[in-house]
Amino acid sequence: MHPGKSFWWVLLIFTLSVIGSLVPSNPIKNILEKLTIIWGVFIVWCWVWTFFSLQGLKVKRSVRTLRQAVGEIFIERIEVVNQSRFVKNWVRINDKSELTGPDRNKVITNIGKKQSRSYSISTLLRYRGIFNLGPTILTSGDVFGLFEKSILVPSTSHLLVLPYQVSLSQFPAPYGILPGGRAFRQKTTEVTPFSAGVREYQIGDPLRRIHWPTTVRKDMLIVKEFEKDPLTEVWIFIDMRTEIHESFIDELIQEESKGSLFWMGFRTRFQLPYSTLEYSISVAASVAKFFIYQNREVGLMTNDKNSSQIMANRGERHLDKLLENLALLDANGEIPLYILVQHVLSTVAHGSTIVLITPAIDTQIINTAIEIQRRGILPIVILIDKSTLEVTSQIGELESNLIALGIQVIRISLGDDLKSCLETGIWNLRKENTPSQRTVLV
Secondary structure (H helix, E strand, C coil), rough: EEEEEHEEEEHHHHHHHHHCCCCCCCHHHHHHHHHEEEEEEEHHHHHHHHCCCCCCCCCCCCCCCEECCCCCCCEEEEEEEEEECCCCEEEEECCCCCCCCCCCCEEEECCCCEEEEEEEEEECCCCCCCCCCCCCCEEEEECCCCEEEEEEEEECCCEEECCCCCCCCCCCCCCCCCCCCCEEEEECCCCCCCEEEECCCCCCCCHEEEEEHHHHCCCCCCCEEEEHHHHEEEEEEEEHHHCCCCEEHHHHHHHHHHHHCCCCCCCCCCCCCEEEHHHHHHHHHHHHHHHHHHHCCCEEEECCCCCCCCECCCHHHHHHHHHHHHHCCCCCCCCHHHHHHHHHHHHCCCCEEEEEEECCCCCCCHHHHHHHCCCCCCEEEEEEECCCCCCCCCHHHHHHHHHHCCCCEEECCCCCCCHHHHHHHHHHHHHHCCHCCCCCCC
């Protein structure tokens, strides 16, 4: 409990009344003595009122989902329940959530006994990561504002904000190779179109893999084995070195983002922050989403501090795993991307696709793409142009060299529309390349 704004004025009047009542020759001594008692009782009464002002109050948070993506509107409903038998004249809710957006503080008045009051907060999600929903500070006091009392309601839930994604209708695929080709002789725990045979059941094998005709014939549990299909694998490599990523503050983009909430039924286009890291992760999320929806196996490798690695797999559940990993990535790596690619290139099967995403202006990218191509793997290089806000860009020469070698390149500048760049940029490249320049996988 702490004094409010009116307390010091009341305390001054009370002190003057006490001093005046102690003066023997004061003609209004009797009046001041009565005022001293009245003010003293008033202060004690307000203190008792404030002491019980938060008794029986409870805060409830309700949300539809705790997983949303950047660019979406997060709606949270906060309800204050009065479980006591006395009316609460006023309650101030101070939300200490980590979400950034509109003012999340609110003052609610006249909450009746055994009643509740609620309100909603709409926040435009601009940044990915995990955010605490709370804690919440409830403050109340007497109606005259002499005293205030606060309690802290701890955080009980977290919001996972996934990277910004765009839905792609097309993206490069290997030339001349159709999915479902030659099987790669490598056993897998996943069910694929390629059956390798049967074996005896072992503890931990899923029951759906039991081959019942052989089980009945052998009078023992027999399970099916499958082989991997490398032609459905897509590997996404993201360059997460600290020194190559930059962020720019653009006042115009910030002003546009402030008006991105719903207004008269419309919503303006969301704009990603001017950050090479955010653009790289959003591109990776969009590409992964496209290939997962194409029923392709997608894997992820990064050169960040934790060396994040997710093995190739397919399905909606695997996409959720990829997006969760991308939501928590940070540019804290030290190892160059080409070293990571060379280290794992021997494990990538012939006929796969490797997508390299980097804002670095490094000639080693050319050598890495050539080595990938030489091994019968399709390289796709996505360059994030971080010099967009400057007069000239140094990434154009790197892009031209890659195109001259017949390597598919997509260049994205900060502020560009991701969907347009990832889709229309592909056709521009195909028009520039002659048939002899295209990569032929054998």
